Amino acid sequence: MVGSIENTCDNNPSVSQHESEGTPQTPRSYNLSVVIPVFNGGEAFRECVERLNNTYPRPYEVIVVVDGVSDDSWQVAKDGGMKVIQLPVQRGPAVARNVGAKYASGDIIVFIDADVGIEPDFFAQIQAQFQTSPTMTALIGSYDDKPGKGNFLSQYRNLFHHYVHQSSKENTFTFWGACSAIFRDAFLSVDGFDETYFKPCIEDIELGYRLKKKGYSIRLCKEIQVKHLKHWGMTSMLKTDFFQRALPWTQLLMQEGQISNDLNLSLSSRLSVVCLYGGLASLVLVAWNPLWFGLSLFCATMLILLNLSVYRFFRLKRGTWFTLKVVPVHWLYYGYSGLAFCIGLLDHWLSTYLKVTGLQPLRSSSQPKTEASSTYKIRQS
Numbered sequence: 001m002v003g004s005i006e007n008t009c010d011n012n013p014s015v016s017q018h019e020s021e022g023t024p025q026t027p028r029s030y031n032l033s034v035v036i037p038v039f040n041g042g043e044a045f046r047e048c049v050e051r052l053n054n055t056y057p058r059p060y061e062v063i064v065v066v067d068g069v070s071d072d073s074w075q076v077a078k079d080g081g082m083k084v085i086q087l088p089v090q091r092g093p094a095v096a097r098n099v100g101a102k103y104a105s106g107d108i109i110v111f112i113d114a115d116v117g118i119e120p121d122f123f124a125q126i127q128a129q130f131q132t133s134p135t136m137t138a139l140i141g142s143y144d145d146k147p148g149k150g151n152f153l154s155q156y157r158n159l160f161h162h163y164v165h166q167s168s169k170e171n172t173f174t175f176w177g178a179c180s181a182i183f184r185d186a187f188l189s190v191d192g193f194d195e196t197y198f199k200p201c202i203e204d205i206e207l208g209y210r211l212k213k214k215g216y217s218i219r220l221c222k223e224i225q226v227k228h229l230k231h232w233g234m235t236s237m238l239k240t241d242f243f244q245r246a247l248p249w250t251q252l253l254m255q256e257g258q259i260s261n262d263l264n265l266s267l268s269s270r271l272s273v274v275c276l277y278g279g280l281a282s283l284v285l286v287a288w289n290p291l292w293f294g295l296s297l298f299c300a301t302m303l304i305l306l307n308l309s310v311y312r313f314f315r316l317k318r319g320t321w322f323t324l325k326v327v328p329v330h331w332l333y334y335g336y337s338g339l340a341f342c343i344g345l346l347d348h349w350l351s352t353y354l355k356v357t358g359l360q361p362l363r364s365s366s367q368p369k370t371e372a373s374s375t376y377k378i379r380q381s
Helices: 042-052 073-079 093-103 122-132 152-166 184-189 203-213 234-256 267-285 292-306 308-318 320-357
Strands: 032-038 061-067 083-087 108-112 138-143 179-183 218-228 377-379
Touching: 032 042, 032 073, 032 093, 032 122, 042 073, 061 073, 061 093, 073 083, 083 093, 093 108, 093 184, 108 122, 108 184, 122 138, 122 179, 122 218, 138 152, 152 218, 152 234, 152 308, 152 320, 179 184, 179 218, 203 218, 203 234, 234 320, 267 292, 267 320, 292 308, 308 320
Parallel strands: 032 061, 032 108, 061 083, 138 218
Antiparallel strands: 083 377, 108 179, 138 179
16 A cells, blocks of 8 residues: 655745744655556556555555546556546546546656566655755756666667657746646646647646746756656657647747757757758759869768767667667658747748638637536546
C-alpha cells in the first residue's frame, strides 16, 4: 500500500517571511500526490507501477486516471495499491491529469507518464529539491541516458531528449508532463492543463508559459531522471514531432510573440534549420550553375559545426557508427521542424489578416475549455 511522508507545512508555494529569526529551521516536509494518466498502458505501465512501488520513501498517495477503458491498466494500478479513477470515454492526458489533480490531497502534485520508470530515490529527490529551494513553484526532470527500448530510433530519440535537457538552463520556461512536480495550489490557480489539447501534445509546454506569466518559478532539475520505456518507430516519431509538437508549438509561439533561446528553441537549432534549407536550395540551383555546390558544402559544414556538441555526445554514449546513423535523422528533424514553423507562421498571418479585414477565419484559433465529465468510477484497493 502507499505510505505517506509527514506533512509539517501549509500549502503555500513559498516559505513564509514571518518565520522566527535566529532559530534553525527544520526542513519542511511535503505530502506528495502522484498523478498518472494512462491509456492502453501495456507492459510499460506494468513496469512503471512496479518501479513506483519500489521507491522509498513512498508518496502520500498515487492516483491513476484511466483515460477510457480498453485494457487492464485499471486492474494493474488497483493491484499495485493505487487509487484508480476511470473516465468513461477517452478525453486525453490534459483532462486526465486535471481530474487526478482535482482528487489529490497532497501539497505537491507529481506528474509522471505511464511509460516511464522511476528510480528508488525519485520522491526523496523531489522532496529535497523543494526543501532546499523555497522560491521554487515547480520542477521538471529529464530522461536518463539508458532508454528502455533498444532499437535505433528509441535510443536516438530519448538520448537526444536527455542531451537537450542536460545542456539547457536550470531556470526554464516550460513544464513537462512526463516527469514534473508542482504545488497543488499553484497548479489550480492557473486552471491546470488546457483541455482543448486532446492528444498528447504541448499541453505541458503551454502550462509552463502560463505559470511563468503568473510569476511562478520552474526549475529544470537535471539530476532527477526517469527511464523512458516507449518504443519509437519512424512513423510514430514523424507524426508526433510534426503534428503534435512542432505545429502546435509554433502556433503557441506566435500567440506569445517571443522565442526563448533555450531547449529546442536555441539559436543554434534555428540556425541549423536555415543551413539545412539553404543547402537544399543550393543543391537544386546546381542544375543551373555548378558553383552553387560550394554553398551546399558550406551549409553542410555549418550544420556539423553547429551540432558538434550533439554528435560528440552521441559518440561518447553509443560510439562512432551510431553517431553516423544519427546525423541524417537529426537533419531530418531540422527539416520537418522548419517546415512546421513555416506552415504555422503562414497560418498565423492568414488568421491575423482575416481578423483585421473582418472576414471569418477558416477555423477558430482557440477553443473554449471544456469541463471533464463528472461521472467517474473510482476504485480504491
